[in-house]
Amino acid sequence: MSKDILSVIQASMSAFSKGQKLIAKFILESYDKAAFMTASKLGKTVNVSESTVVRFAAELGYDGYPAMQKALQEMIRNKLTSIQRIEVSNDRITDQDLLPMVMQSDIEKIRMTMEAVSREDFYHTVDAIVSARRIYILGVRSASAIVSFLGFYFNLIFENVVIVHTTSVSEMFEQILRVGEGDVVIGVSFPRYSSRTVKAMQFARDQGAVVVAITDSEASPLAAIANHALLAKSDMASFVDSLVAPLSMVNALIVAVGRRKNEDLSRTFETLERIWDEYEVYEKVEEET
Known part of the structure; x- marks a missing residue:
């Protein structure tokens, strides 16, 4: 979709069902948080079913919820303030062991x-x-x-x-x-x-x-x-x-x-090793004197 997803949601508001309007309202007001919620979590947040969230994405013309989520993330990529980034990070991080959580995220x-x-x-x-x-x-x-x-x-x-x-x-x-x-x-x-x-x-x-x-x-x-x-x-x-x-x-x-x-790199390290050897000898002689 070439148009800004928020503009599409705003323009389609009158055609949405009651549950879809709840989703739309939350996204328009809190797009920074919605962009990183699963379909299940978004549904629970606005008190609708996960299937309603999936149908909402389809209503907007996306192949599925992940495609809509990606569009939201791309839209806000350069819009989040430092404060918003901290708030979103806090929402995503639970009380579980942070070490494997962060590392698993990096692996992904x-x-x-x-x-x-x-x-x-x-x-x-x-x-x-x-x-x-x-x-x-x-x-x-x-x-x-x-x-x-x-x-x-x-x-x-x-x-x-x-x-x-x-x-x-x-x-x-x-x-x-x-x-x-x-x-x-x-x-x-x-x-x-x-x-x-x-x-x-x-x-x-x-x-x-x-x-x-x-x-x-x-x-x-x-x-x-x-x-x-x-x-x-x-x-x-x-x-x-x-x-x-x-x-x-x-x-x-x-x-x-x-x-x-490779040849240039080999010559570089040969030169460095020669310099290091000479420098170490010089240091040793200087200490002995």
Whole structure:
């Protein structure tokens, strides 16, 4: 469905049954919570049966309740405030043991990522990185952790890596000022999406660079700009961003690039080991004197 689901619900209100109107009213008033409820829980919340909730989704034109739920989640992906994220997180988390609950959630995100990611985009990204004149990696807030991780390993493989995770808009553009054809720009962002990252990636695309997005959804503003989008699922309904799936995606990217640049990587580590050996000898001599 191309129209905003809330607009569709509002426009169809007069045609709903009594039970469906209860569902519609709750979604319109509390869409941030409804988007993460099961059909059963939504039904109990508004005092209707689970089957009524399922029929409501069908009435709106969806194949089933999961499809309607996904539409709600996509719609609100960049709308939740930090307070709303905390409230939704509290609603979803019960008093059970949090450790296995959180870990199981992360396992599910990796599974969803494996199903969502385009192999074609992944290997085209590897090709572009290996042949790039310069590689820019940019992201802010929690995404800066992924940028630093990717940048650390790419710096061992390449001599042409620029890591950009400044909080200043002007500094971000200063650092990518010379981006152009032959360059690759990897932008990382998850809800709530960084407008700085989006603008920087648009600038890079306009300058002729190959733009790669590491983000969570095709609805992400980064995916709309990118030549290649690597989709890694994250949990935006929490005050803490789950970076397990994105880091796993980045790890796969590093391994794939490393295999293609195996000889260069071997020379790098040979040089490092020689330097480490010399440094340790120097330290030992200095201590003895």
